[in-house]
Amino acid sequence: xxxxxxxxxxxxxxxxxxxxxxxxxxxxxxxxxxxxxxxxxxxxxxxxxxxxxxxxxxxxxxxxxxxxxxxxxxxxxxxxxxxxxxxxxxxxxxxxxxxxxxxxxxxxxxxxxxxxxxxxxxxxxxxxxxxxxxxxxxxxxxxxxxxxxxxxxxxxxxxxxxxxxxxxxxxxxxxxxxxxxxx
Amino acid sequence: xxxxxxxxxxxxxxxxxxxxxxxxxxxxxxxxxxxxxxxxxxxxxxxxxxxxxxxxxxxxxxxxxxxxxxxxxxxxxxxxxxxxxxxxxxxxxxxxxxxxxxxxxxxxxxxxxxxxxxxxxxxxxxxxxxxxxxxxxxxxxxxxxxxxxxxxxxxxxxxxxxxxxxxxxxxxxxxxxxxxxxx
DNA sequence: ACCTGAACACCGTTCAAGT
DNA sequence: ACCTGAACACCGTTCAAGT
Numbered sequence: 002x003x004x005x006x007x008x009x010x011x012x013x014x015x016x017x018x019x020x021x022x023x024x025x026x027x028x029x030x031x032x033x034x035x036x037x038x039x040x041x042x043x044x045x046x047x048x049x050x051x052x053x054x055x056x057x058x059x060x061x062x063x064x065x066x067x068x069x070x071x072x073x074x075x076x077x078x079x080x081x082x083x084x085x086x087x088x089x090x091x092x093x094x095x096x097x098x099x100x101x102x103x104x105x106x107x108x109x110x111x112x113x114x115x116x117x118x119x120x121x122x123x124x125x126x127x128x129x130x131x132x133x134x135x136x137x138x139x140x141x142x143x144x145x146x147x148x149x150x151x152x153x154x155x156x157x158x159x160x161x162x163x164x165x166x167x168x169x170x171x172x173x174x175x176x177x178x179x180x181x182x183x184x
Numbered sequence: 185x186x187x188x189x190x191x192x193x194x195x196x197x198x199x200x201x202x203x204x205x206x207x208x209x210x211x212x213x214x215x216x217x218x219x220x221x222x223x224x225x226x227x228x229x230x231x232x233x234x235x236x237x238x239x240x241x242x243x244x245x246x247x248x249x250x251x252x253x254x255x256x257x258x259x260x261x262x263x264x265x266x267x268x269x270x271x272x273x274x275x276x277x278x279x280x281x282x283x284x285x286x287x288x289x290x291x292x293x294x295x296x297x298x299x300x301x302x303x304x305x306x307x308x309x310x311x312x313x314x315x316x317x318x319x320x321x322x323x324x325x326x327x328x329x330x331x332x333x334x335x336x337x338x339x340x341x342x343x344x345x346x347x348x349x350x351x352x353x354x355x356x357x358x359x360x361x362x363x364x365x366x367x
Numbered sequence: 368a369c370c371t372g373a374a375c376a377c378c379g380t381t382c383a384a385g386t
Numbered sequence: 387a388c389c390t391g392a393a394c395a396c397c398g399t400t401c402a403a404g405t
Contacts, residue, residue, distance in 0.1 A: 052380090105337060213398085
């Protein structure tokens with residue numbers, strides 16, 4: 002005899018992310034997530050393998066918040082859009098965001114974001130054999146900065162100062178790319 | 185009546201770091217650290233405030249592994265020495281290293297490392313008012329890369345590929361600095 | 368002064384039982 | 387098929403007691 006399904010994996014991950022945003026990463030317990038869903042902790046195990054799987058799912062969810070590409074935009078604007086959105090995501094989800102740097106870049110959402118950067122680099126004129134390397138280097142710069150900002154490494158600096166830092170970083174990213182474009 | 189002192193804070197932090205290097209961050213429990221020291225878990229509380237303080241101490245310890253400055257070296261070589269040593273530290277302590285990006289940059293060891301970069305930027309000819317910004321930007325690049333490498337974001341890539349990525353990043357760092365040096 | 372034993376609240380996870 | 391109750395091993399932390 003089937004029961005009405007109260008929750009699914011997506012609801013579990015959404016509740017976990019809300020909990021992390023509200024109370025920090027260490028407040029994300031099976032009990033707290035379950036309470037948010039009006040269910041017992043044991044009910045979660047039908048939808049996630051264990052707590053590690055739950056956390057992986059939450060981190061993956063972060064990348065789905067990156068908007069799709071705008072093919073009409075210049076490569077500079079495409080990259081700026083991705084960078085800005087990553088920075089905004091980090092600010093919305095400061096306790097989860099740093100985990101992005103610790104996860105293998107092989108999940109579907111992470112591939113999607115990466116392919117978007119590949120596209121921008123190609124239309125900038127970067128030779129095909131250099132595209133993957135440049136993607137790794139510049140995504141490390143942007144992810145590292147957004148994670149630093151979100152996790153409080155720069156907590157003593159004002160938003161204005163950090164915006165200036167980010168502008169400097171963006172200039173370095175563009176210069177790195179242009180160094181590989183034959184003129 | 186005094187007892188012989190079996191452990192001190194430094195021994196606790198050293199044992200914690202060993203435990204993290206051997207079994208990963210989640211294996212660092214008060215019980216595991218205490219066992220390594222031949223003591224009960226409760227004994228640790230005389231030397232660290234709580235587990236957060238213990239972890240902070242371990243992360244801080246990481247930065248003390250950065251060697252001091254060599255005043256005879258060029259600014260390029262000075263920065264390369266710091267970058268190389270950070271990368272080596274990340275490889276020695278992969279599970280703890282990523283926490284560096286999440287800690288406020290205000291601890292003594294972190295100030296020491298920062299001042300060393302300040303010195304190199306000054307001798308490169310970077311104007312004084314630009315020195316702090318450039319330090320934040322380039323340390324973010326290097327820390328972000330070392331953390332990515334250590335934590336397995338790039339685990340599918342060989343050491344040779346990652347060395348190439350690092351060389352590209354180092355070139356970007358030098359270019360970023362030179363952009364701010366009047367010629 | 369420093370460490371231990373006992374105790375507590377909390378955590379992730381399992382398994383059989385209920386609908 | 388999906389959720390719950392009971393149970394377990396483990397975790398961080400406290401406090402009074404021992405030397």
